[in-house]
Amino acid sequence: MDYKQELITTIHDFGCDINELELKLIDLTKETKTVVLIPALYEEIKRPALHIIRQELGKCQFVQTVIICVYAKTIEEYRETVQFFQSLPQKTYILWENGQRITNILECLRAKDLDLMRYKGKGKAVWLGLGLATLAGEAIALHDADIITYDKSYPLKLLYPLVEKEFGIAFNKAYYARIGENSRNLNGRAVRLFVTPLLSALTDMFGYQNYLRYLNAFRYPLSGEFALNSDLALNIRIPANWGLEIGLLAEVYRNVAEKRISQIDLGIFDHKHQKIGKSTNEGLQKMCLDILRSLFRTLTETEQVIITRDHIHALRIKYRREAQDYTRQYSLDARFNGLSYDRHQEEVIIEIFQQVIGESGEYFFADPSGALIPDWTRALAVMPDLREQLQKAVDEDSQV
Template sequence: MDYKQELITTIHDLGCDLEQLNERLSELSQTQPTAVLVPSLYEELERPALATIRDHLTQCHFINNVFICLYAKTREQFVRAVQFFEPLPQPTLILWENGPRVTEILAVLQERGFDLLKFRGKGRAVWLGIGLASLEAAAIALHDADITTYDRSYPLKLLFPLLEREFGIAFSKAYYARLGNHPRSLHGRVTRLFVTPLITSLMELFGYKDYLRYLNAYRYPLSGEFALTSDLALNTRIPANWGLEVGLLAEVYRNVALKRIAQVDLGCFEHKHQPLSQSPGEGLHKMCRDILQSVLRTLTETEQVVISMDHIRALRVKFRREAQNLTRQYFVDARFNHLHYDRHLEEMTLESFEQVILEAGEDYLKDPAGTQIPDWTRALAVMPDLREKLRDAVISDMADARDPLISYEAV
């Protein structure tokens, strides 16, 4: 039985009573409204995972509001999305993040010196979504749209620690075992073969810095499933690259006392399996580059660590040894549990990740500034009613989508 605690509070599933949690959270959410935020590309509507997520959300009576941040190429796609989420019983707002109404609002912000239009991808969607959700909710749970193992326990476990006031938790992060099927195998390559040996190597290189100990406390630092209070959401900068999850943990580290941070066991978990890619600007390679640069940047910002090219070369050497040790351990664990494990492929993967260290380290030393979207408090200083304007735009977009008399080419 696993009772182990970390530098942050670890909430294990030791056979928790989900029905009891559900009843308590439903009671708490009457005075502390909750929201679920799902950033999504339109393409996810055409895959089975998002329909499963939608159907399970219909059973989540402890969720007061649902927010979908959608990237859709055409108005017809947005209309289809509005129809897709109609079965949800909760008030549901679908923000068409690249639609004309939202783009017009962002253009006004740009004219005032706050440029969101230069950002693309999940980071901007998350930023827009948490601002909108903070109008309605005291606690916001966020997760991706491609989770194939989704059920109502996910948002339940993430939100409960925030609403139970005697816990004093402001941020909860999911951890889990990522197991693929067909065949049953270990997934989560970037966490297993890059982030874990990277953090260990950095601690050996720079010592047990508080930030590295903090990162090392997370059992799955790259999980995209977390919940936070609306106050924290408004005061958090959002990374605008593939290092979003690690960059967000750095923001939480800056803004929240460790005793107010928790990680929650979601059990076995799976979502879309990303390709490794051969190009440094794509796929998992791009993710690893952005993660490493985010960690190095935060080390300098919070721990005053001065990083040189000699450190990067030493990091590469240490990383390889740590990662090779882990592949042996994963092999034993997988074989014991009768999981498929291609040790040669794992070794090849970690060797490709090793190459990323040198390339990303060189790029970081040339330009250590990074890319982050300023927090919502700054945006509200530029446009105090920004959230209300976005909400009005969403309501108008959804009203148009439900009106069969509107010619969408003409709007």
């Protein structure tokens, strides 16, 4: 059995009693309020995953508030989203992130020289949602809207280590096995074929760096499921590109002592899959490009590592060797477990990712600062009642 612990605390599932934990968590949440935050596109209410999530969330007596940050193109789409979540027993807020009322608030911020209008995508949704969530509760769990295998144990496992004050945890991240539920494939290509061998190659190149050791301690560093306390939510910058998950870990690294960080086992997990993409402007190629830019930036900021073009050339070579070695191990693991595994296709993807490394380096040299939304404490310094204004906008939108 796996008991392994590293730089951060790993909370294994050794057959924990979910029902017993649920009763304890319900009791604990009498004192500590909890929130589940879900960034979503309108289109996802048409897909099976979000129907499952809604059904399971309805069973979660330990969740007091649910916040959905939705991108809807029309008032009709927004209304349909509100109606979709009306059945939830919790207090539920539908934040229309691109609606006119929210846009007006952000325009006021821009007039005060804090321009958040230029940020798009999931990062903006997460930033807005966290502001509202910190008004509603102390422990905030965030997850995506496309989880096929979702059940009530997911928010329970994310929230419990934060709500149990004796643990002293400020940030808890999920890890899991990405196994296709129907096709029985070994999924998680961006982690398996890019991030894992990349971290090994970077460690070979730059030696012991605490930040690399920290990232290596996470078993699934790209998981979009995590929980954090409200104080941390107000003090971290949210990445506004496809490197959100790895960039968020960098912010946690800067703001939280390692002993207050944990990861927890969600078991077998699956969600919607990204395509590789035809260029570094789309799909997993875009994701990996932004991930590496975030890694370069954080190594420079926190570890005083100087990145040169010679490093980029060497990294491409080392990465490919490391990744090819991992494919042998993945192949054996998959075959033993009766999983589908196309080793040739995996090597083709590695060759594509190798090219991404070169382009990512050039982007980093051109703009080493990256795309980070300023933290909430700065926004509140500009507009102290900003969260209350968001709350009012959400309430007024819901009456439309």
